[in-house]
Amino acid sequence: MLESAIDTLSKVLDPNGPAQAATANSFTPTDFSVHFFLQLAIIMLTCRIVGKLGQKYLGQPQVVGEMIAGVILGPSLFGYFFADAQAAVFPGPTKNVLYSGAQLGVGLYMFLVGTTLQLDHFKSKAKSAISVSLAGIVVPFLIAIWLTPWLLTVPGLFTPGISQSSATLFMGACIALTAFPMLARIINERGLAKTSLGTLSLAAGAFDDAVSWCVLAVVLATFGAGPGVAVLAIGGGLLYATFIILFGRKIFAPLGRMVEREGEMSMTVLGITIAAFCLS
Incomplete structure (x- = not known):
């Protein structure tokens, strides 16, 4: 809440x-x-x-x-x-x-949501998640392509002089964006967090959000913020995700072994976990 x-x-x-x-x-x-x-x-x-x-x-x-x-x-x-x-x-x-x-x-809530994510469900539903996610991206952008020419005629809605392509990208990204924490809350409240359907929804929503935020970064760059915005958002995000996927388990495996050995999470392990969360 x-x-x-x-x-x-x-x-x-x-x-x-x-x-x-x-x-x-x-x-x-x-x-x-x-x-x-x-x-x-x-x-x-x-x-x-x-x-x-x-x-x-x-x-x-x-x-x-x-x-x-x-x-x-x-x-x-x-x-x-x-x-x-x-x-x-x-x-x-x-x-x-x-x-x-x-x-x-x-951040803490999404961290806890991540602990309930069933990776076996995700792997088995990966193709379905990608299909759902692509539909959730393509359809909003098609709607944006259809609506933007008319919206550009509305006074004060967009910055004067904005190109139709930039306005279309912005509208498409805004329509495609998911209130991801809200989606996660609804899935948890409905008891779907550990089901294949819940995992599919979270995976598709996460991918939609990642793509939409990348598009927004490109739009900001074209608006004059400079290419650094897009490079940092897209390149930095990819590097971080790659690092966690390749090395995350290896880095935190000793913490898991400590918890298994002691039968509980000690204050030391909790402190390290929270510190890692804050750095993330």
């Missing part, structure tokens, strides 16, 4: 929203701490309430209610009707801390 809600809230909170009286320099470490824990409490309570209502009356997974809770707490509702109260609870200087908490939560 927490990781999805914080990530959603950190995105919907507009850093250019109502003017804040306070600045980052006027906040002490205690102020940041108090606001952070208050924000977490409000986020968790709101997510639990909205999630339960969504499950009961709409038949939706808990995570869908958490996404809605993020919108409720952001500028769309809370900030629109109670701007001063929202600015007091979520002042501008604290949003970077909240964002960091969001990244930690999402």
Whole structure:
């Protein structure tokens, strides 16, 4: 619950929203701490309430209610009707801390999802996963090719002077992108995490996201950010994945043997694992 809600809230909170009286320099470490824990409490309570209502009356997974809770707490509702109260609870200087908490939560959750991934299911469903993933990429880009010429005529939607090819790539990537942590939550909540269907969905969603983010990196490069953006995103991602696939098991095998030998995960092994996660 927490990781999805914080990530959603950190995105919907507009850093250019109502003017804040306070600045980052006027906040002490205690102020940041108090606001952070208050924000977490409000986020968790709101997510639990909205999630339960969504499950009961709409038949939706808990995570869908958490996404809605993020919108409720952001500028769309809370900030629109109670701007001063929202600015007091979520002042501008604290949003970077909240964002960091969001990244930690999402990262830890996806790390745990990875521990439930059944590699034998993945290997047996690899061809199916690639087929599903390709369909999830091709169809959005076909839709983008069809829609973009018309969307370019809408004033203010795209930057003036943007080429149709760049706009098409951007639209296709945006449509193809999957809310991967949300997909993983739904699969886990439905009890599909260790099934072949769940593994197939996660594999296809991961591949879709990887391709879409690579396309977005290319689009950013063409927009003037320079080729370094695309090289770092695509080349760096491939190098990291290759390193983990080739050497990951060998590097962490001693930790596994320590746990098997001791019959439990010691604080030393836990510390090394968390440190490796943070470096990743």
